[in-house]
Amino acid sequence: MRDITHDEAVGGRRSSWRGEWLRMETLIGYAFVLPLMLWLAGTILYPLIVSVDLSLQNVKIIGSVGSYVGIENYRRAFESPDFREALKNSGIWVLANALVQTILAFAAATILKQRFRGNRIARVWIILSWVVPTVVVVIIWRWLLSASGGVVNYLLVNTGIVDKPVGFFSTGNMAFLSVILINSWRWFPFNAVILLAGLQRIPEELYEAAAVDGATAFAKFRFITLPSLQPVLFVMGLIGTLLSFNVFDVIWLLTGGGPSGATTTLPVLIYETAFKRYRLSQAAAMSVITGVILLLFAAAFIRFLSPEADTEEA
């Protein structure tokens, strides 16, 4: 049997020591992460489990006792015309908000990127609508759009644009459009700030070179701005869609999902089912379905639109 050499002995001790250190580091890392993981488990995982469990029962009112009914609530949800209508409304809501907010945000970001006197003030000013509490936003817009004393109708009538007040919440289509525009007004500054940050990271040299080559403004936008902003747009698209889908407060406070259900999106329907119709378990089933839909959307979005996927293809 050969005796180990000195180097081998030292190396062994070093390897042993390094392994022990790595294990300790790992444990320390887990120790630091543990509080957050526990917090997330308590605030997300546990409610999710409870929600799924609740969705399999027939509980009506919070605090009352139910019994297990299997997937009955899911069957009811898929068969429910209200659920299908709300799902459709949510789809329209998300697309419309995305379109309006993106246009407004791009316009605002492009303007704010320019150098002009008061630029800094404008950049601060633009986010005011985003920081104003939702309740205040609702009160402001309800007052502005009122048909009996509202400023907007006062101006429309007195300038002769219309001959009588417009009912911005009087019909389903008008109400939905009004809520979309109000919500977009509230959230586009957030998107504008993100886009502005992205625009500022695009080297000016690219535009200068393109200008030398005779590129039009549209060509610059298409071939320089958009590709450069792809990572930003990806994040905005993913997070913005998820956030937009889950908007409840603006809709509920403005229209309560009306008139006649025209602005009832899935979050509004879930709330109404749980706390107005006293069908808590049915609402839980709807919320689980909604969660699955959003997960599928997120997975598909990441899979097919991720910038990394484009890089891999290149």
Next chain:
Amino acid sequence: MRSKFVPILVLLLVAAMVLPSLPAQARQDKVEITLWHMEEPTNRVERIQTLIDEFNAAHPEIEVKQEPQNWGEIYTKAPAAIAAGNAPELLFAIPDFTPILKDLGALQPVEDFVAELDAEHPFYPATVEQYTYDDHTWAVPLYNMSQNLWYRKSVLEAAGVEVPTTWDEWLAAAEALTTDAQYGVGLPAAKNLYTDQVMYDLMIGAGASEIYNDDGTLRFNNPETVEAYDMYNQLLQYSPVDSPNWAWGEAEACFANRTCAMVIQFTVITTYDTQAEGDAEDLGVAPIPYKEGVEDPGTIAYANAVMLLTDDPAKKEAAETFISWLLQPENYGRFLNMEPGLFLPVTEDGATADSFWEDPLVVKYQDQVQTMIENSTSGRLFGFTSGNTFPSIASISAQNLLAQTLQLVAIDGQSPADAVAEGQSLMESAIED
């Protein structure tokens, strides 16, 4: 020198050990009662706090505290609090809220207590009836509210219009009062409680106040109800175009700024006095118009009450002491006038209490308040009529199905007959087990 500080030090140590426990011990000797109510406006909260402070001072062994809530959330918050074991001892209620908590096993029956109170402060029977079913009484009536037709006398006179009492007169008046700058009548059409209330007023006026048969099945779908919805839809053409998004505040504002010639509201006195001209001589109030030939017209009325949620003997006794104190005439009137001209008495001696009639605003609008009280004597509430109480009404009310049915007509363009039929179906679904 050192010996001088030793006694002081000992004294301080003893004080440090004893004194902190005194407040805690004193608090432990007090019975604490938490009151949840939904009277959020600042003036109401302040008045309630004033009364609580007086009660607490007069009853050092009891400490009542208030926690204002709001109607938008209480239907969910209360059951959740009960489930979590955090329910208050006292909770204000309206009749269709009580069955929900009763079904959770959260309420203490109070018929014996109500009988005791009634012996000293006779209740108007209708206010107790709204809370009496399943062989028990589930809340103590505190204050009444009923809808009225409000108008400006000068506006009607200028248009040559008489105060309407029948539907035909009402339609004619609304049309005559509608100009480029004014709507004849302001009516809500949103899916909310306010629309429920006004819709039910028209149902009463059509002779359709009963939505249940005696056996508890629904009879919402009937010709009289259809007539009520048809009438409401006709009136809406003289109401602001954004009525489908109205709550109480919009109607009050419309009346205050003279855009609406007539509105149906519990009261407009406060806003009229503070945000409009405040001319008491010009403010008119009338019963809700009804279809000619209806023998028993009236208006919707809510007997607001307080529910007892604790079964702890000491807390229960303390809570009852507070309620008894509140109903004493010298206190009761001031309680009602947390919103002068809105909350009406539910007891006979309350209706004559000096503390009620001495409020400056009540003095100023005495005639209007008197008319309101008279109108309230013909008050009724759907699901709680003709001596019957149907607790399942809670589900119908919570979903605002009267209002939803109206939207089928006013928004979706359905015929009143089809809409009412669908409304019946929606109600049947709502109350199914």
